[in-house]
Amino acid sequence: xxxxxxxxxxxxxxxxxxxxxxxxxxxxxxxxxxxxxxxxxxxxxxxxxxxxxxxxxxxxxxxxxxxxxxxxxxxxxxxxxxxxxxxxxxxxxxxxxxxxxxxxxxxxxxxxxxxxxxxxxxxxxxxxxxxxxxxxxxxxxxxxxxxxxxxxxxxxxxxxxxxxxxxxxxxxxxxxxxxxxxxxxxxxxxxxxxxxxxxxxxxxxxxxxxxxxxxxxxxxxxxxxxxxxxxxxxxxxxxxxxxxxxxxxx
Amino acid sequence: xxxxxxxxxxxxxxxxxxxxxxxxxxxxxxxxxxxxxxxxxxxxxxxxxxxxxxxxxxxxxxxxxxxxxxxxxxxxxxxxxxxxxxxxxxxxxxxxxxxxxxxxxxxxxxxxxxxxxxxxxxxxxxxxxxxxxxxxxxxxxxxxxxxxxxxxxxxxxxxxxxxxxxxxxxxxxxxxxxxxxxxxxxxxxxxxxxxxxxxxxxxxxxxxxxxxxxxxxxxxxxxxxxxxxxxxxxxxxxxxxxxxxxxxxxxxxxxxxxxxxxxxxxxxxxxxxxxxxxxxxxxxxxxxxxxxxxxxxxxxxxxxxxxxxxxxxxxxxxxxxxxxxxxxxxxxxxxxxxxxxxxxxxxxxxxxxxxxxxxxxxxxxxxxxxxxxxxxxxxxxxxxxxxxxxxxxxx
Numbered sequence: 001x002x003x004x005x006x007x008x009x010x011x012x013x014x015x016x017x018x019x020x021x022x023x024x025x026x027x028x029x030x031x032x033x034x035x036x037x038x039x040x041x042x043x044x045x046x047x048x049x050x051x052x053x054x055x056x057x058x059x060x061x062x063x064x065x066x067x068x069x070x071x072x073x074x075x076x077x078x079x080x081x082x083x084x085x086x087x088x089x090x091x092x093x094x095x096x097x098x099x100x101x102x103x104x105x106x107x108x109x110x111x112x113x114x115x116x117x118x119x120x121x122x123x124x125x126x127x128x129x130x131x132x133x134x135x136x137x138x139x140x141x142x143x144x145x146x147x148x149x150x151x152x153x154x155x156x157x158x159x160x161x162x163x164x165x166x167x168x169x170x171x172x173x174x175x176x177x178x179x180x181x182x183x184x185x186x187x188x189x190x191x192x193x194x195x196x197x198x199x200x201x202x203x204x205x206x207x208x209x210x211x212x213x214x215x216x217x218x219x220x221x222x223x224x225x226x227x228x229x230x231x232x233x234x235x236x237x238x239x240x241x242x243x244x245x246x247x248x249x250x
Numbered sequence: 251x252x253x254x255x256x257x258x259x260x261x262x263x264x265x266x267x268x269x270x271x272x273x274x275x276x277x278x279x280x281x282x283x284x285x286x287x288x289x290x291x292x293x294x295x296x297x298x299x300x301x302x303x304x305x306x307x308x309x310x311x312x313x314x315x316x317x318x319x320x321x322x323x324x325x326x327x328x329x330x331x332x333x334x335x336x337x338x339x340x341x342x343x344x345x346x347x348x349x350x351x352x353x354x355x356x357x358x359x360x361x362x363x364x365x366x367x368x369x370x371x372x373x374x375x376x377x378x379x380x381x382x383x384x385x386x387x388x389x390x391x392x393x394x395x396x397x398x399x400x401x402x403x404x405x406x407x408x409x410x411x412x413x414x415x416x417x418x419x420x421x422x423x424x425x426x427x428x429x430x431x432x433x434x435x436x437x438x439x440x441x442x443x444x445x446x447x448x449x450x451x452x453x454x455x456x457x458x459x460x461x462x463x464x465x466x467x468x469x470x471x472x473x474x475x476x477x478x479x480x481x482x483x484x485x486x487x488x489x490x491x492x493x494x495x496x497x498x499x500x501x502x503x504x505x506x507x508x509x510x511x512x513x514x515x516x517x518x519x520x521x522x523x524x525x526x527x528x529x530x531x532x533x534x535x536x537x538x539x540x541x542x543x544x545x546x547x548x549x550x551x552x553x554x555x556x557x558x559x560x561x562x563x564x565x566x567x568x569x570x571x572x573x574x575x576x577x578x579x580x581x582x583x584x585x586x587x588x589x590x591x592x593x594x595x596x597x598x599x600x601x602x603x604x605x606x607x608x609x610x611x612x613x614x615x616x617x618x619x620x621x622x623x624x625x626x627x628x629x630x631x632x633x634x635x636x637x638x639x640x641x642x643x644x645x
Contacts, residue, residue: 070599086299086601093599100594110589110600119437125381126367126374145371146363148303149381155438157587157600160300161363164292177292178363235589239437 046191049133053185054114054216054244055197056223056232061210062094062107069109069211070094072202076186078170089160089175091183092199106250109199109211112137112158112183113235114244120150120159129180135216135244136185144179151180155236158182185213185244216244254338256403256637259474266473267634274627281620284613285360293363297610301601302583306610307361309576310618313458314354314625315388315429316451316575317568319422320459322347322395324486325402326422329415335485338640339467344399345632346463346625347422351391353625357617380431387425394418403637426455433578440517441582446507450500454571457493461567464490466629468561470639479645480555487560491548494567498541501574513591520585520605521577528581531573540570580608 073079073092081088092111098104114137120129121137128143129150139150151159159182166175172188175181186197200211214223226232232246261267288296298305325344328337359365372389375382398418401411430451436442464486471478505522508514519525521532544563553559584606595603633639 082294084294086301086606087294088300090300090600093602094597095590095595095599095602096597097590097593098596100592105596106593110602121376122378123381123435124376125379125385126370127376143367143370143374144364145367146365147371147381148363149379149432151300151303152583153436153438155587156589157301157602161293161303163294163299178289180363 047132047134047136050217052116052135052216052244053190054135054214054223054246055185055200056212056214056226056246056248057108058210058212058248059106059108060249061208062109063206063208063210064096064107066206066208067094068202068206068208069199072198073183076170076198077173077184078166078168078175080168082164084163087161087163089162089181091158091160091181108247108250110156110158110235111199111245112154112185113156113241114183114185116242116244118241119153119155119239123149123153125149132187134190136187136190137182138184138187139179139181141174141176141179141181146178146180148180154182155239155241255641256338256341256639257641258635258637259470259476259633259639261473262475267630271627271630274623274630277623278620278627281617281623282360284616284620285365288613288617289360289365295611296614297608298614299606299608301606302580302608304579304583305608306580306614307357307617309572309579310621311354311358311361312429312579313572313575314350314357314621316426316455317458317462317571318347318350318354318455319391319426319429320455320457321350321463322418322422323456323459324463325398326415326419329402329411330419335482338643339463339482341399341402341636341638342467342470342633343463344395344402345636345638346466346629347459348392348395348399349625349628349632350459350462351388352628353621353623355388356624357621360617380428380435384425384428384432387421387428391421391425394421399636422455423452426452429455433582439582439585439587440508440514441521441578441585444504444507446500446504450497450504453493453496453500454574457490457497457567458571460486460490460493461564461571465561465564465568466626468557470633471643474639476639477642477644479643480557481645482643483557483560487548487563490560490563490567491545494541494544494548497571497574498537498545501536501541513588516588517582517585521581525581525585525605528577528584531581532577535573536570536577538570539566540574544570584608 070092077091079089079091092109094107094109097106114135116135118129118131118137121131125147126143126145128140128145129137130140131137146161148161151161159180161180162175162177165177169175173184189197195213197213200213203209203211212223212226214221216224218224227246230248232248233250234243234246296305322343324336325340327333328340359368371385377383394414394417398414401407401414427448430448433442434445434447468478505518508518521528523529543566547553547559547563547566586603586605589602
């Protein structure tokens, strides 16, 4: 009488249960491992409220006729012109100024100023424009509905609307037709632990070193020390947005 | 006062109604085709750019949305402020308001970079954004005016009419305040960033909404071969005159304030003196066509009883209002932002310091006109299906 008992065959159940568990584990494991990996990535290099990333641009060092930073930014983020300057995306632009009273000339580059109180974030209806805890202002391309209210609100004309379908994008910056975008402060580099933006790197390679990127919250960073010892300005300081990008010798 | 009977509106001949509706359908189809063309190719096929980010579709959309809330005024005067002469016009006032808002919203949504993400706008709210509030205010307006119409049409719920009327009145004030605040809250640009924008938009809505109301009311009663008395029309005419005067007053206050502030002299000079097309639109469109002509037509004793003068004045108010919004929306963007006070921009990689040109394209206009067609279609169908218009409005 091997099996006259009315109890179920637990061995068989164990086997079936084991098989299901094993199949399940095989299905879920890669996801779990990937998730764990991404969590550990975030822990190691994600946005950290201890930092506030910013830039200092020395107007005296910004050389006439140079476009190294603009070219580097375009290459880094896959920005390509379509021969239509009014609608092509511009993340960083050179501006040459002349003082109306004294005639003194300046050159500088303008980009998203990564404000502490960004008007673009205030006006965005869907929370697509957002500021990371480390001060970088970005656009969530999955939430942006393309209303362009942020472009109306930005006092620095820092944002571009994508007016056409895009091809051959850079992995550094996913972009899309019908959304708004602007300088990301090379957030992909920051998150990889590379503390140098593409524009800064190119400017230094050209021998101008007009752009300095760094942590405004770290008193020992070069940018903080320079800001402390010099007389820098914010553009449209009257708006009290506390910009992350500052200017010297303007 | 004799009892008021409402009846579905039938044109004198069925062919007139159906051919009118077909024409509106064609205009809407062309507009939808234009929206598809702009969406499919991307916005580079429009006149809009990274400098003029809001264009002709926004002018149409804002114009219709502002007019929508104003169109509800007649109903509000009837049920909230107890004007017996206005009460029979309440149903049509509500229907027109819903139609105009639907038309305006259609244009606004179809011009989005990602209209397919409308669901995101409906589910993700940033409550610091006046745009997000407007999404709620606009959708709420449909609901409240819908209920308001119900209380006007269905006797069993008529007792709630006054309460709902109050709610609708406050809602419409909030709605236009919200629309005006889209510009009022923009600190970046000199033409905007002014609290007066909110009340100015409210008074603009009174004026445009009533003008839309008068012109479509006259047209409906002609098409339906029904009687429309002079006395009631004179009341509406006098009210329109007051509203046109009020818009003019707000325009004066806005510009005089800017003329006092040295920082704003540039934008004032641009709009009032040397802004080219925008200066012409301001003086000829907004002031001459939109204010002086209607005030003359409405108040001149020569036209006291002239129905055509009232109709012409209403059309002039609408044309002037369209130019006014064009100057606010496009003119305000065309004038360069002053990023560097005291400095002149010698060179720029992104048009800093330059007045930007904007030439609207045909698809943008087609989409905008389709918005008006949507409003008129809703009115035409609504008035035929529901008992909206009184059988007679004789004195």
